[in-house]
Amino acid sequence: MVKNRIMEIFFRKELLEYYEPGHPESPQRLEAIISFLEKKGITNFLGFEEVLEPLVAEVHSHKHINTVKNNNFFDPDTPNFPGIYRYAMLASGGAVAAAKTALNKKDAFALIRPPGHHAGKDFLGGFCYFNNIAIAVKYCLKSIKRVAILDLDGHHGNGTESIFRESKQVLFISIHQSHCYPWTGLMSFSNCYNFPVRKGINFSDYKIFLFESIVLINKFTPEVVAISMGFDTHKNDPLLDLQFSDSDYYHMARIIGQGISVPTFFVLEGGYDIKSIGNSFYCFLSGWEKCRR
Numbered sequence: 001m002v003k004n005r006i007m008e009i010f011f012r013k014e015l016l017e018y019y020e021p022g023h024p025e026s027p028q029r030l031e032a033i034i035s036f037l038e039k040k041g042i043t044n045f046l047g048f049e050e051v052l053e054p055l056v057a058e059v060h061s062h063k064h065i066n067t068v069k070n071n072n073f074f075d076p077d078t079p080n081f082p083g084i085y086r087y088a089m090l091a092s093g094g095a096v097a098a099a100k101t102a103l104n105k106k107d108a109f110a111l112i113r114p115p116g117h118h119a120g121k122d123f124l125g126g127f128c129y130f131n132n133i134a135i136a137v138k139y140c141l142k143s144i145k146r147v148a149i150l151d152l153d154g155h156h157g158n159g160t161e162s163i164f165r166e167s168k169q170v171l172f173i174s175i176h177q178s179h180c181y182p183w184t185g186l187m188s189f190s191n192c193y194n195f196p197v198r199k200g201i202n203f204s205d206y207k208i209f210l211f212e213s214i215v216l217i218n219k220f221t222p223e224v225v226a227i228s229m230g231f232d233t234h235k236n237d238p239l240l241d242l243q244f245s246d247s248d249y250y251h252m253a254r255i256i257g258q259g260i261s262v263p264t265f266f267v268l269e270g271g272y273d274i275k276s277i278g279n280s281f282y283c284f285l286s287g288w289e290k291c292r293r
């Protein structure tokens, strides 16, 4: 890979500190990506700070913020870790740092956990506490008029959709496996476009929806594009039944990078196969670097 990267990568090792034994949203996911990149000579990761609470309050209710802050919740999928508030604030801070980079006309990827796209104004779930990408998009809308969000995690971005439904400033598009968690995203409406795909779909069938999404995004003329990126579309992912290979992420990145000309930032959502996630991310990054140069 060439030395001067187009894409800035944000990461902080504190995000590896919390875990629940046996839970698929493990620190090993991020560790696998970072160690794969380091083996390829990519070691220059940028740090970031926790997001400020007033910005979180533009997306989530005070009741929800306090629920997380006081560890006052129970959700079977979304563990109640001690100190999770700080980790969630840090992850959102990573998304905001990536958004700031895009506002400065550079592409960026926030390698963060916990993920965020299943968290809504008043709810957590699906391993998500605060909606990282929604908070980052709210930050962007302080200085620009339109942001398009493309959710390429294998699950529907129900939290993000619920936060921005009917917004004139945000276009939301999600491509996801149908009839699985969170059991939403089967219909499109107003500013929200959903492309539910059948289980077992491979990338060559899936990419038709990716091209269609890019047409919609360009029609919307956003100043920045924000992408919820998940690697749970991989064929070995334990939670879903999609059929992407490692190298499909290279082609995915090229299609997006060639189709969208405005600055773009990515926020990590899911992806739970520890063995493939490092190379899948590296393939994605390689495709991006190839086409944005």
Ligand SMILES: [Zn+2]
Residues within 6 Å of the ligand: 153, 154, 155, 230, 232, 269, 270, 271
């Ligand atoms: Zn997912």
